Every structure is written in structure tokens, then in C-alpha cells.
Amino acid sequence: MKSRIFLYLFVFTALICLYQFVSTNNLQKAMNSDVETLKTEVQELKDSLQNAQLKILDIQYFSLENNDDALAYYDHLNLKNPVRYIEDKLLETNEKSGDNPLIPYAGMESDFKINKIKVLNHKWILADFSDGKYWGDLVIQYELKDDLSVDFTLLDHLLYTRSD
Structure with a gap:
């Protein structure tokens, strides 16, 4: 057992x-x-x-921040952030009443204003604009002067057509 x-x-x-x-x-x-x-x-x-x-x-x-040769143009100006400075100057053109003077179109829904900015180098800017319903793109030439003023010149523009 x-x-x-x-x-x-x-x-x-x-x-x-x-x-x-x-x-x-x-x-x-x-x-x-x-x-x-x-x-x-x-x-x-x-x-x-x-x-x-x-x-x-x-x-x-294609960005000014990463282009040492283009940034060398601004060494003598002692700007900490030239891109931000140029963007701010371009956005100041939006502050005028009515359409932005750099945009060659009349706003259809409201005033055309610049929204987004890409500073390519020491001479050119790409910008986006809209009036809330219609939008487009700009190619802008700029010159940053020694007195820190900026001159903007429109080189080309494009308004997108809506397909509703």
C-alpha cells in the first residue's frame, strides 16, 4: 500500500x-x-x-537659417535672428487697412493678407496670402539695408481658383 x-x-x-x-x-x-x-x-x-x-x-x-553664405550678408548688422526680423517687417505690411500692398489682387471675401512666410536666402521670400476663402502665393525680392529698413519688390504672384 x-x-x-x-x-x-x-x-x-x-x-x-x-x-x-x-x-x-x-x-x-x-x-x-x-x-x-x-x-x-x-x-x-x-x-x-x-x-x-x-x-x-x-x-x-532652401532656408536662410541654414545658408551660411546668405547669412554672411547680415553679419555687419548684428541681428540675432535676421529671418524673424525680415518676417516681422513683411508682416507689418499687413497692418495697413485694406489689402496688403504687395498683393496685386483685390480681396473678394475680405482683405488679402500675408499668412505664411519662407525666407529662402538673402534676396527672396515665398509667401502665402488669403482673404479667408481665396488664397495664393507670392515670390518677393527683398533688400535689407544698413539702416535696418527693408524694401520689398513683388516678382511673381499666383491666385488659386476655387473649384466648388
Whole structure:
């Protein structure tokens, strides 16, 4: 009788060990699968981040902030941020009542005003304008003088047509 109890106890212990082994093995396989999935996702995110950084560098290529040769034109003026200064001067043209004088169109819904500005280099600016419903783009030439005044000259313009 005693030997049967030890036999049953041994079989029961063997079954528990077998269950633990299979369960742990399945858990290990699931964890390995999760790790591989996470490694793949991390690599995809790294690739995506690298592509985004390359796009940012591409976008910043035509920018006064990243053009040392163009910035050299303003070294003698002691401006901390020439781009911001030029943008502010251009936005000051919006403060006049009525349409912005650099925009060669009459506002249809309200007055045309400059919204977004991209200073390309020491001579040119791209700008976006709208009246709330209609919009367009401008190419502006500018000259920052030694007395810190800025002259703007419209080179080209475009008004988009609405297709309702």
C-alpha cells in the first residue's frame, strides 16, 4: 500500500513537472515571438525616423537659417535672428487697412493678407496670402539695408481658383 502511494505521488509529480515544462516552453515561444515582433517594429520606427530626418533636411535646404553664405550678408548688422526680423517687417505690411500692398489682387471675401512666410536666402521670400476663402502665393525680392529698413519688390504672384 505504501509503495502504491509513492508510485501515485511519483506519477502525480511527474505530471506536474511535465505540465510546467510544456507551459514554460509555450510561454518562452510566445515571448520570443513578441520580442521578434518588437524588434521588427523598432527597426521600422528607426527607418521611419531616418526618412523623416532626411525630409526635414531636404525642406531646410532652401532656408536662410541654414545658408551660411546668405547669412554672411547680415553679419555687419548684428541681428540675432535676421529671418524673424525680415518676417516681422513683411508682416507689418499687413497692418495697413485694406489689402496688403504687395498683393496685386483685390480681396473678394475680405482683405488679402500675408499668412505664411519662407525666407529662402538673402534676396527672396515665398509667401502665402488669403482673404479667408481665396488664397495664393507670392515670390518677393527683398533688400535689407544698413539702416535696418527693408524694401520689398513683388516678382511673381499666383491666385488659386476655387473649384466648388
